Amino acid sequence: MASRDRKSRGDARVLSTRALNRAVLGRQQLLQRGESTLPRMLESMAGLQAQYAPSMYIGLWSRLEGFERDHLTSALEKATVVQGTLMRATIHLVSAGDYWPFAKGIGDVRREWWLRAQRPRPHRAELEAAATRLRAELVKGPLKRKQIDELVGPQLRAGVVMWLDLVRVPPSGTWERRRADLYAASDDWLGPGLASVEEGLELLVRRYLGGFGPAAPKDIADWAGLTITTLRPVLERLRLRRFLTEGGEELIDLMRAPLPDPQTPAPVRFLPLWDATLLAHARRSGILPEKYRSLVFNIKTPHSVPTFLVDGAVAGTWKHEGGGVRVEPFHPLDRQTRKELEEEAERVSDFHA
Numbered sequence: 001m002a003s004r005d006r007k008s009r010g011d012a013r014v015l016s017t018r019a020l021n022r023a024v025l026g027r028q029q030l031l032q033r034g035e036s037t038l039p040r041m042l043e044s045m046a047g048l049q050a051q052y053a054p055s056m057y058i059g060l061w062s063r064l065e066g067f068e069r070d071h072l073t074s075a076l077e078k079a080t081v082v083q084g085t086l087m088r089a090t091i092h093l094v095s096a097g098d099y100w101p102f103a104k105g106i107g108d109v110r111r112e113w114w115l116r117a118q119r120p121r122p123h124r125a126e127l128e129a130a131a132t133r134l135r136a137e138l139v140k141g142p143l144k145r146k147q148i149d150e151l152v153g154p155q156l157r158a159g160v161v162m163w164l165d166l167v168r169v170p171p172s173g174t175w176e177r178r179r180a181d182l183y184a185a186s187d188d189w190l191g192p193g194l195a196s197v198e199e200g201l202e203l204l205v206r207r208y209l210g211g212f213g214p215a216a217p218k219d220i221a222d223w224a225g226l227t228i229t230t231l232r233p234v235l236e237r238l239r240l241r242r243f244l245t246e247g248g249e250e251l252i253d254l255m256r257a258p259l260p261d262p263q264t265p266a267p268v269r270f271l272p273l274w275d276a277t278l279l280a281h282a283r284r285s286g287i288l289p290e291k292y293r294s295l296v297f298n299i300k301t302p303h304s305v306p307t308f309l310v311d312g313a314v315a316g317t318w319k320h321e322g323g324g325v326r327v328e329p330f331h332p333l334d335r336q337t338r339k340e341l342e343e344e345a346e347r348v349s350d351f352h353a
Contacts, residue, residue, distance in 0.1 A: 012250065014243070014245070015244070015259075017246065017286045021262075021287060022312065023285070024212055027257070029044070030063060031260065031265075034065065037080075038072065038080065039081055039097065040095070041064055042098070043095050043207065044211060045211040046208050046223070047093060049275070051274055052273050054175055056272075057072055058270065062269050062270055073170065079189055080095070081093060082099050082189070082190060083173050084165070084166070085166070086099075087102070087225050089110055099167070100200075103186065104193060104195045105197060114162045127160060127162070127163050133151060134152055138166075141184075143182070148183065164185065167183070167184055169183065202234050202238070204224050206238075206254065208220045209254045210254060213252070214243045214259075215252065215281075216249055216251055240252045240254065240255065241255055265311075266309065268308060268337070270306065270318055272306055278297075278304060278307065278314065286313060287313055288307075292330055295317075305317045306319060308327060323353075324345075325352075327342075
């Protein structure tokens with residue numbers, strides 16, 4: 001381990017950017033593909049962003065040994081994993097067990113945020129009445145987005161789903177049918193949500209640190225779409241260990257979470273659109289070098305682009321087209337790295353076939 005990662009300031013050990021990089025890569029199963037069930041994998045990585053259905057499949061293929069497309073489609077059909085509007089009011093794929101604690105933990109804040117963001121601001125009573133009408137219809141079975149619009153109006157749909165927890169259900173939102181436009185009431189699809197808000201908030205903290213730690217409290221808040229004030233009571237009652245970045249920022253972590261050696265090799269990996277390791281809450285890991293951030297996220301590509309990692313950092317983009325995978329490195333690659341990249345590109349191309 002690098003000497004700088006053994007130093008401490010006071011009682012807190014200082015972690016280099018490379019140490020933080022390997023920690024996040026390891027917890028995200030990007031140092032070595034994991035061997036686990038889909039629900040357990042999703043729990044270990046704090047869920048997976050799912051705005052574009054194929055991204056879920058690519059994200060899991062890069063992390064899970066032996067993963068095949070029908071594994072996820074079958075899990076969605078059996079409701080062992082589920083797609084819902086959760087953290088930051090964006091679509092996430094999570095285990096069935098994590099869905100209700102997450103939804104309960106963020107529900108109140110999500111509703112208040114949505115109301116503040118609307119101009120003109122709708123009346124809460126109007127949204128609650130629309131949610132009641134929609135819930136009565138969903139008892140009969142899942143509804144398409146068009147049917148929901150006809151029932152409550154397209155102008156209220158986005159708000160109604162803040163008051164009525166819905167999940168996207170197959171066959172929509174899968175590799176085979178990518179448009180996620182079929183909705184069911186969460187308690188019909190998964191059973192009633194029995195978790196409390198406090199239990200949900202604690203699980204959100206534990207899952208984030210388990211998948212992205214060590215981290216600053218503000219990183220957890222940014223990822224979850226919550227405020228530090230909301231999370232502070234949870235952080236105060238949890239037993240956590242503390243570290244420092246090289247710049248002196250305090251980080252927190254679960255007590256026994258793994259910290260790989262900073263010199264652990266990181267293999268070439270292909271990431272999909274919206275991979276959460278590239279978002280601002282994980283900036284400390286250096287997985288997306290700042291000099292390349294504008295090439296991945298910009299006005300023309302707010303959804304990001306598919307990227308590949310070399311030595312644990314984004315080194316270019318990739319695209320599946322014409323039955324193959326085209327890679328575009330951001331910088332020159334040595335011969336051995338290019339060989340590894342081509343081999344992984346061939347594997348991801350086979351996955352698309």
